Structure formats: structure tokens, C-alpha cells
Amino acid sequence: MSQDTPKNTDAAVNQLGVYLRQLRKKRGMTLAEASEKAGLPTSTLSKIENNRVSLSFDKLLRICQSLEVDIAELFSGDATVPAAPSPTASGRRSITRAGSGYSIETPNYAHLYPAADLLNKCIVPIVAELRARSLKQFGELIRHPGEEYAYVLEGAVDLYTDLYAPTRLEKGDSIYFDSGMGHAYIAAADGPCRILSICSADAQHFIDNAHKA
Secondary structure (H helix, E strand, C coil): CCCCCCCHHHHHCCCHHHHHHHHHHHHCCHHHHHHHHHCHHHHHHHHHHHHCCCCCCHHHHHHHCCCCCCCCCCCHHHCCCCCCCCCCCCCCCCCCCCCCEEEEECCCCCEEECCCCCCCCCCEEEEEEECCCCCCHHHCCCCCCCEEEEEEEEEEEEECCCCCCCCCEEEECCEEEEECCCCEEEEECCCCCCCEECCCCHHHHHHHHHHHH
């Protein structure tokens, strides 16, 4: 079943922390248990549940895996039980119209998640507008299991990682890399800098290693 306009209201965005807290309680998990499983400080998870801190993709992935919920279920506000894997060649599809999708604002990025209504995706597409203009402004590098492909839609981007020298990417350039490396996208041109980022993640690897992160 397709859905042309996934939920993207301010109310839905503001309820994200509430959904997380409700789901954690349905799972019978304390804040400390959930934070340990997600590999996040208890204080950070508490702030997320109370909408006092913004979510990066890696933190969102950690929390979803620890609570055994698909990101799309979380966006829908109907996160109840783990979804069954979708059958092979099901013919499913999701259309995201221009300007729609589920948005999450962070200090470093404005994330737009297309196909937010589709459960059990093998990849997670994200359109990100970059805000940080220096590594110092960005802060700690992020990392998450799986691989990542990034294509520069607008402006220029410096990709910092903890294994390679910074790489400058101009409009139309792209890069594919192991997202287990610490990494940060930094705006490197005046005006808007936007990328299309496509992330994959090995869920079981993440669950097995979340406590080490």
C-alpha cells in the first residue's frame, strides 16, 4: 500500500519523544535498561523522551534497535509491536511528494526522511541540509553500523572521518563508505548545502554491539 504524503506535522515531530517513552514502558523497560541496551547515557535518553535534545540518525537507530521497532512505525506514532519482515518481491512502494516526508531538526542537520510510511526498509534514505560549518561546531563524530552512500545535491561538503583526511565533495559528487567509521558532514560553501544520504544497517550486528559504542 502506498501513501503519497507521510505525516510531517509539527505535532507529530514534537510527539517523537512521547512515542519513545510510551514504547519503552510497553516493553517493560526502565530508562536505565533502555539506555544501556541503546548504548546511550541515561540522561541523554531522558532528554530525548522529553523532547529536550535533538536526534541524530545514529541515536535514532540505536533507540529503535534497542526497543525493537522499525523507524517507520516510530514516525507513524503507532509503534506497538515489532513488525514482521515484509515478503520478497511484494510489489510495495511509497511515493514522497516534493516538500513532504518526516523531518527531524538537529543542530548539525535538518533531516527529511522520504518513504517514512514504509516498514522494514533495507535502506534508509535521508535528505539532509547541513548546518555545521566547522568540525568544532559539529562536535563529536557520529558512527553507526552498516554502509552509507552520499550524493551532494547542492553546495559543497567536507566529509570528515576518523580514518581518512577530509574529503571535499562538490555538487554532483558522491561517496560510499563504511558508516562504522566516525564521520561528519560539514557545509563547505556559502548558501544551502544539501546531500542525499542512503544508509544501511545490520540490525543484529547493532543489537550485539550497541553496548560497546
